Amino acid sequence: MSAADTAADDQYLALLRQIMEQGDRRVDRTGVGTRSLFGAMARFDLSGDRVPILTTKRVSWKTAVKEMLWFLSGGTNIRELIAQNVRIWTDWPLAAYRRATGEAIDQAHFERRILAEPGFAERWGDLGPVYGKQWRRWLGPDGREHDQIATVVELLRTAPASRRILFHGWNVAELGGMALPPCHMVYQYHVTSDGRLNGLLFQRSADHLLGTPFNWTGAAVLLRMLADQAGLQPGTLVWMGGDVHLYLNHLDQAEAQLARAPRPAPRLRLLRRPDSIDGYRIEDFALDGYDPHPAIKAEVAV
Ligand SMILES: Nc1nc(=O)c2c([nH]1)NC[C@@H]1CN(c3ccc(C(=O)N[C@@H](CCC(=O)O)C(=O)O)cc3)CN21
Numbered sequence: 001m002s003a004a005d006t007a008a009d010d011q012y013l014a015l016l017r018q019i020m021e022q023g024d025r026r027v028d029r030t031g032v033g034t035r036s037l038f039g040a041m042a043r044f045d046l047s048g049d050r051v052p053i054l055t056t057k058r059v060s061w062k063t064a065v066k067e068m069l070w071f072l073s074g075g076t077n078i079r080e081l082i083a084q085n086v087r088i089w090t091d092w093p094l095a096a097y098r099r100a101t102g103e104a105i106d107q108a109h110f111e112r113r114i115l116a117e118p119g120f121a122e123r124w125g126d127l128g129p130v131y132g133k134q135w136r137r138w139l140g141p142d143g144r145e146h147d148q149i150a151t152v153v154e155l156l157r158t159a160p161a162s163r164r165i166l167f168h169g170w171n172v173a174e175l176g177g178m179a180l181p182p183c184h185m186v187y188q189y190h191v192t193s194d195g196r197l198n199g200l201l202f203q204r205s206a207d208h209l210l211g212t213p214f215n216w217t218g219a220a221v222l223l224r225m226l227a228d229q230a231g232l233q234p235g236t237l238v239w240m241g242g243d244v245h246l247y248l249n250h251l252d253q254a255e256a257q258l259a260r261a262p263r264p265a266p267r268l269r270l271l272r273r274p275d276s277i278d279g280y281r282i283e284d285f286a287l288d289g290y291d292p293h294p295a296i297k298a299e300v301a302v
């Protein structure tokens with residue numbers, strides 16, 4: 001097995017070990033507590049359909065892809081996620097609803113109401129101007145909306161040597177209205193002279209057990225779609241983490257994962273090339289040779 005075949009797991013586990021051994025122990029916003037490292041990097045070769053989807057636990061990669069497609073659609077309401085059986089964002093609107101109403105509604109009931117009642121979803125299911133809004137409809141001071149994704153695709157096609165091919169989620173003026181400020185916040189792209197697309201994601205805050213595996217998957221899938229749309233080959237994905245942390249209630253899960261041996265990485269195929277970046281559907285993605293260790297359950301810190 002060549003090193004490239006286990007590169008994602010190897011880098012993931014090395015970082016996990018480093019957080020456990022050297023991470024600064026501190027109380028975080030959620031009150032759960034973390035061990036935290038500042039400043040980390042990982043690099044992934046995405047050529048030959050390689051994709052950084054972990055094998056040392058089963059990653060719900062389709063959930064991560066659906067989340068990325070939801071960002072791209074400009075969506076900010078969890079209704080569109082729940083309709084696709086994606087529940088990873090429910091906790092935040094649910095907490096807000098419970099705080100506001102004092103009702104002890106359970107998650108399943110809340111999700112059923114979000115799906116069944118459009119008015120309820122509009123009032124309680126929206127996360128505010130989060131990723132999708134900023135990526136596709138960043139509001140300028142003159143009232144004009146900026147589609148950052150369309151601009152990236154356009155630049156990849158017409159100005160591949162540009163050093164300005166990026167989009168940003170950190171809209172300072174709108175942070176207050178967001179359920180959570182963006183974690184994966186800047187994506188920059190770089191085209192080599194032989195037509196390969198490199199990408200870099202800066203993530204200011206990374207929940208290494210639950211968030212990082214999703215964020216690596218999402219960033220890789222996005223790079224693949226952009227490459228396809230611009231007629232480029234997938235190159236290298238660089239991930240940079242700011243505060244990379246392990247929640248203190250994830251220590252047992254981390255130990256269990258560290259004890260597992262990485263398996264050969266799967267391959268991701270895009271089955272169709274839609275006319276635009278807006279045309280992708282979950283059915284367009286196929287993962288071959290994915291034979292992971294079992295999933296590892298963990299509580300998400302809200
Ligand atoms: N503390 C925290 N960690 C995060 O990773 C995170 C947030 N908050 N807030 C916003 C989003 C939501 N994200 C999440 C939330 C939950 C899971 C999660 O529970 N994942 C499980 C099950 C996934 C499933 O199949 O539904 C996992 O095992 O990966 C993952 C990412 C990423 N982000």
Ligand SMILES: O=c1ccn([C@H]2C[C@H](O)[C@@H](COP(=O)(O)O)O2)c(=O)[nH]1
Nearest residue numbers: 029181183184205206207211212215
């Ligand atoms: O895509 C995501 C979204 C969120 N996270 C994690 C990182 C932190 O643990 C929390 C956010 O809390 P902050 O106090 O705003 O940093 O969510 C992630 O890893 N990936």
